[in-house]
Amino acid sequence: MTLHILGASPSDRTTFESCRDTLMDGDTLLLIEDGVYWALPQHRPELARLPARVKLLKADREARGVELEALAEVDDSGFVELCLENERSVSWF
Amino acid sequence: MTLHILGASPSDRTTFESCRDTLMDGDTLLLIEDGVYWALPQHRPELARLPARVKLLKADREARGVELEALAEVDDSGFVELCLENERSVSWF
Amino acid sequence: MRFTLVVHSAPYQSASAGTALRFARAVLDAGHQIHRVFFYREGVHNASALASPPRDEQNLPQEWRALAKEHDLDLVVCIAAAVRRGILDKEEARRYEKKAGNLAKRFELSGLGQLIEASVVSDRVVTFGGGR
Amino acid sequence: MRFTLVVHSAPYQSASAGTALRFARAVLDAGHQIHRVFFYREGVHNASALASPPRDEQNLPQEWRALAKEHDLDLVVCIAAAVRRGILDKEEARRYEKKAGNLAKRFELSGLGQLIEASVVSDRVVTFGGGR
Amino acid sequence: MSKSILIICRSAPYSSSSARDALDMALAGAVFEQPVSLLLLDDAVLQLLPGQRSSAIQAKNPNAMLGALPMYDIEHIYTSLGSLALHGLQADSLEPAPTVLDAEELRHFIARHEVVLTL
Amino acid sequence: MSKSILIICRSAPYSSSSARDALDMALAGAVFEQPVSLLLLDDAVLQLLPGQRSSAIQAKNPNAMLGALPMYDIEHIYTSLGSLALHGLQADSLEPAPTVLDAEELRHFIARHEVVLTL
Numbered sequence: 154m155t156l157h158i159l160g161a162s163p164s165d166r167t168t169f170e171s172c173r174d175t176l177m178d179g180d181t182l183l184l185i186e187d188g189v190y191w192a193l194p195q196h197r198p199e200l201a202r203l204p205a206r207v208k209l210l211k212a213d214r215e216a217r218g219v220e221l222e223a224l225a226e227v228d229d230s231g232f233v234e235l236c237l238e239n240e241r242s243v244s245w246f
Numbered sequence: 247m248t249l250h251i252l253g254a255s256p257s258d259r260t261t262f263e264s265c266r267d268t269l270m271d272g273d274t275l276l277l278i279e280d281g282v283y284w285a286l287p288q289h290r291p292e293l294a295r296l297p298a299r300v301k302l303l304k305a306d307r308e309a310r311g312v313e314l315e316a317l318a319e320v321d322d323s324g325f326v327e328l329c330l331e332n333e334r335s336v337s338w339f
Numbered sequence: 340m341r342f343t344l345v346v347h348s349a350p351y352q353s354a355s356a357g358t359a360l361r362f363a364r365a366v367l368d369a370g371h372q373i374h375r376v377f378f379y380r381e382g383v384h385n386a387s388a389l390a391s392p393p394r395d396e397q398n399l400p401q402e403w404r405a406l407a408k409e410h411d412l413d414l415v416v417c418i419a420a421a422v423r424r425g426i427l428d429k430e431e432a433r434r435y436e437k438k439a440g441n442l443a444k445r446f447e448l449s450g451l452g453q454l455i456e457a458s459v460v461s462d463r464v465v466t467f468g469g470g471r
Numbered sequence: 472m473r474f475t476l477v478v479h480s481a482p483y484q485s486a487s488a489g490t491a492l493r494f495a496r497a498v499l500d501a502g503h504q505i506h507r508v509f510f511y512r513e514g515v516h517n518a519s520a521l522a523s524p525p526r527d528e529q530n531l532p533q534e535w536r537a538l539a540k541e542h543d544l545d546l547v548v549c550i551a552a553a554v555r556r557g558i559l560d561k562e563e564a565r566r567y568e569k570k571a572g573n574l575a576k577r578f579e580l581s582g583l584g585q586l587i588e589a590s591v592v593s594d595r596v597v598t599f600g601g602g603r
Numbered sequence: 604m605s606k607s608i609l610i611i612c613r614s615a616p617y618s619s620s621s622a623r624d625a626l627d628m629a630l631a632g633a634v635f636e637q638p639v640s641l642l643l644l645d646d647a648v649l650q651l652l653p654g655q656r657s658s659a660i661q662a663k664n665p666n667a668m669l670g671a672l673p674m675y676d677i678e679h680i681y682t683s684l685g686s687l688a689l690h691g692l693q694a695d696s697l698e699p700a701p702t703v704l705d706a707e708e709l710r711h712f713i714a715r716h717e718v719v720l721t722l
Numbered sequence: 723m724s725k726s727i728l729i730i731c732r733s734a735p736y737s738s739s740s741a742r743d744a745l746d747m748a749l750a751g752a753v754f755e756q757p758v759s760l761l762l763l764d765d766a767v768l769q770l771l772p773g774q775r776s777s778a779i780q781a782k783n784p785n786a787m788l789g790a791l792p793m794y795d796i797e798h799i800y801t802s803l804g805s806l807a808l809h810g811l812q813a814d815s816l817e818p819a820p821t822v823l824d825a826e827e828l829r830h831f832i833a834r835h836e837v838v839l840t841l
């Protein structure tokens with residue numbers, strides 16, 4: 154299992170699509186930095202279609218004023234936990 | 247009249263679309279740096295639909311191995327000329 | 340578990356420079372080890388001894404130094420990336436005939452082999468990119 | 472005609488650092504004037520006196536210095552952007568209690584007012600960005 | 604001597620120093636008594652999202668400073684319909700509320716300025 | 723001790739130092755006798771365009787060094803069908819010719835490596 158870490162804003166579709174196309178069942182996608190803007194209502198439908206579990210990084214989401222609503226988030230220690238639960242991480246930026 | 251200078255690759259659609267949406271009749275679009283990849287056959291149809299004259303920066307095009315074919319290019323002194331022919335320049339990156 | 344962090348961005352260039360520091364703290368707080376932090380590409384500027392941010396702004400070079408002191412971290416800056424970009428230790432300053440170096444204390448210049456070694460011996464490697 | 476150039480990127484961060492230098496040469500070759508080159512954001516690293524690229528690589532700080540010497544160019548580095556990022560002249564080095572500065576000769580630290588003034592008095596202003 | 608200066612920022616608030624650098628440029632223009640316009644395109648419209656608690660990442664919130672621009676005689680912050688649409692935002696839910704330009708207005712807006720600085 | 727290392731580069735050859743930095747990482751892996759794979763995604767596939775005359779911009783052509791990787795026991799340069807499609811390129815017109823992974827192969831390819839370094 155792989156932890157995918159996406160830090161790019163939805164305005165960077167190429168990065169999102171490359172990340173999306175490498176997700177496998179059982180993988181986790183962690184949205185950090187400008188990646189948390191994927192949780193804006195406009196972009197959620199695409200998140201919902203991903204085959205991976207999706208989590209947001211709490212500090213980055215709060216900083217940017219994005220609502221959590223029905224999504225799951227982790228704090229920095231949860232980020233570390235996700236790294237341990239998965240065998241490898243791939244960063245997309 | 248405005249000189250628009252686009253340095254972003256076609257993989258950055260957001261930058262292209264913002265640039266495109268500000269072009270007026272009589273404006274010139276100069277493709278520099280990774281912007282010259284817009285001259286790849288795959289991306290040409292979109293260039294052809296722009297309301298502006300399109301030029302490539304020669305050194306950047308040659309460096310990246312992109313064919314000129316039916317497009318127009320300028321060398322660095324032509325870049326300076328384009329700045330003078332237009333009242334202002336807007337850089338997109 | 341043993342972590343290695345790879346940092347590609349300079350402090351003001353990308354949010355990821357700050358994310359890396361927060362992650363490092365979280366790793367240590369959870370009782371895990373950091374085998375190495377490897378600064379590559381523009382990330383070498385995290386090791387500037389001359390960076391002088393306003394008081395009300397985060398000072399990443401200083402915070403890395405403090406964390407390294409507290410936890411005896413191995414902060415390695417890629418020597419080839421650093422020298423090109425004007426980050427020099429005393430020895431490199433001499434070699435390139437510059438008056439003084441500017442590598443902050445607790446950071447060390449070394450080769451990419453240190454990244455490969457760290458990748459091999461660590462349980463997890465996490466890249467903090469941004470600004471491709 | 473009078474040009475002002477604004478440079479936002481560091482030498483290895485974006486191709487635009489090199490584009491700016493080529494453009495400056497072309498302006499001068501065509502017999503026009505450069506009122507000022509203003510280095511902002513990561514562009515401040517073009518003014519590093521410590522950058523030491525391999526011999527077979529372009530050395531942008533050195534080439535800017537040479538061009539400035541030949542044409543008496545006004546190379547202004549935004550002081551607020553520079554100090555944060557660890558580019559200091561002698562005076563700033565003293566102010567922040569650092570042993571030495573690292574601003575290359577021919578470059579000068581000054582405020583954003585220099586960019587505004589240059590924008591007002593120049594016929595054309597061209598931004599060399601990259602790495603938003 | 605005076606020139607109309609347009610500053611175009613296209614970056615989200617914390618992705619880099621870009622948002623704050625654009626503000627500093629705008630303020631410098633105002634201090635030197637030049638007519639300055641600030642146009643937030645694409646991700647830069649995200650600078651106007653309310654409720655940013657940036658202390659969580661030890662960063663300064665550019666949003667607060669955007670609200671102070673009228674004190675420097677920069678009365679309007681501009682954005683485009685396209686930028687709002689990119690992230691599905693409504694102007695009246697943003698703080699400070701921007702002046703929204705449609706496609707045609709945007710083109711003429713740019714052409715109305717003598718100097719355009721982008722970042 | 724040995725680990726399989728995947729290096730993913732996503733940058734065009736001259737947009738930044740990324741392409742050359744990825745190569746340096748791959749070579750360092752090979753020198754330290756680790757099994758290294760180099761995957762060029764998205765704009766990085768443009769590193770393989772033939773006929774790059776980079777002396778025009780005083781830059782080194784990473785293409786030449788990519789061709790030398792087999793000497794360091796890095797036999798394959800990988801890319802994806804999606805990356806070729808992004809720029810409308812054919813693998814057999816590229817130099818050196820990459821090994822192309824379809825979507826399914828790409829996912830398994832990543833999962834096969836113990837360490838993934840991106841830039």
